[in-house]
Amino acid sequence: MNEVAERFLRNVRNNGVRVTRERRRVVETISRHPGHFDAESLYARMTAEGARVSRATVYRTLSTLVECGVLRRHDVGERQALFEASIGRRHHEHMICVVCGTILEFVEDRIERLQDDVCRRYGFRPLSHALHIHGVCSSCEDVARRTSPTSTPEPATPPSSDGAAALRRG
Amino acid sequence: MNEVAERFLRNVRNNGVRVTRERRRVVETISRHPGHFDAESLYARMTAEGARVSRATVYRTLSTLVECGVLRRHDVGERQALFEASIGRRHHEHMICVVCGTILEFVEDRIERLQDDVCRRYGFRPLSHALHIHGVCSSCEDVARRTSPTSTPEPATPPSSDGAAALRRG
DNA sequence: TGTAGATTGAGACTCGGTCTCAACACGAGG
DNA sequence: CCTCGTGTTGAGACCGAGTCTCAATCTACA
Numbered sequence A, B: 001m002n003e004v005a006e007r008f009l010r011n012v013r014n015n016g017v018r019v020t021r022e023r024r025r026v027v028e029t030i031s032r033h034p035g036h037f038d039a040e041s042l043y044a045r046m047t048a049e050g051a052r053v054s055r056a057t058v059y060r061t062l063s064t065l066v067e068c069g070v071l072r073r074h075d076v077g078e079r080q081a082l083f084e085a086s087i088g089r090r091h092h093e094h095m096i097c098v099v100c101g102t103i104l105e106f107v108e109d110r111i112e113r114l115q116d117d118v119c120r121r122y123g124f125r126p127l128s129h130a131l132h133i134h135g136v137c138s139s140c141e142d143v144a145r146r147t148s149p150t151s152t153p154e155p156a157t158p159p160s161s162d163g164a165a166a167l168r169r170g
Numbered sequence C: 001t002g003t004a005g006a007t008t009g010a011g012a013c014t015c016g017g018t019c020t021c022a023a024c025a026c027g028a029g030g
Numbered sequence D: 001c002c003t004c005g006t007g008t009t010g011a012g013a014c015c016g017a018g019t020c021t022c023a024a025t026c027t028a029c030a
Helices: A005-015 A020-034 A039-048 A056-066 A109-122 A138-149 A161-168 B003-014 B021-032 B039-047 B057-065 B109-122 B138-148 B159-169
Strands: A071-074 A082-085 A093-097 A104-107 A126-137 B071-074 B083-084 B093-097 B103-106 B127-137
Touching: A005 A020, A020 A039, A020 A056, A020 A082, A039 A056, A039 B039, A056 A071, A056 A082, A071 B071, A082 B109, A093 B109, A109 A126, A109 B103, A109 B109, A109 B127, A109 B159, A126 A138, B003 B057, B003 B083, B021 B039, B021 B057, B039 B057, B057 B071, B057 B083, B093 B159, B109 B127, B127 B138
Parallel strands: A093 A126, B093 B127
Antiparallel strands: A071 A082, A093 A104, A126 B127, B071 B083, B093 B103
């Protein structure tokens, strides 16, 4: 059990939630593979690694971990939700490449401040926010430029539909 | 057939897409009921109004209209997609009240500019973006303050899950 | 008006995710 | 360490949003 996993479980226990064998296993697997992931591939990875855990438990544990504040959930695009460890990480936004599915993260305090301004103007009390920029990352842009140097490269389908497909790969 | 519907159809035809009875009917229904809507309730409304149109056609037509640029699609939260007419409207962002489901729109050029800055820094070519702020709108805040003036009102469940539920109502 | 090819409809299907409920196991209290 | 209340699990049925199939139909161009 690595340190990240222990921090996860401490946080879970502090929320009055029982630490079961299955939850430990979920947390361990997540902490061994940092980055964004979806529920289904986590489940696949766990069963591939020999864990006897049910799909329902994986989905339930992910929700629990989000509630305990150790995981963040991102609804990016039209497909399945993505999760990401949030312990020890500050809030950030995402750029999603619609070609290769890469997710770039960025922090921009000035955007956050402008959001607060807007909320104040509207008397809206913000609880959470998400900023997703869909587009083409620099390396995919390079590839496209090399293969067809005359025309501006464009993804096959609009970002709204292809973005999610790309994300599944990521 | 009102003016908005005609503009829709002109745009559709310009995209080399056939104008069928069903598509006309979809466009008419949308243009008679402005605001955000989801595919299922549009289908329900159409059949309730006596249109003989299939669910598949409604979904297909919505995708077509998005491709033709007359509709925008928003993946807000974990449930179904929302659509919104985009003709004659400039790009805007959304604040979603997790209590009553109201969707507030706002425009903030400075945020757009900062996004462009970030993209430039990362060599990322942006195609589209979405900024969603989940929180509590002023009137829900007022209601909560009246009913329990001692404690800061808080929605029952975190915005990530309740936001979508609220949206379904909206 | 004829015709090629786009579009439709009914319903099966997919996919991400949730629910059910009996069996099980965590952990507080003794 | 043991007991017991109750939170948790697993298998698979179920759900809801959305897509696919393919024969029949319709649009729009010539």
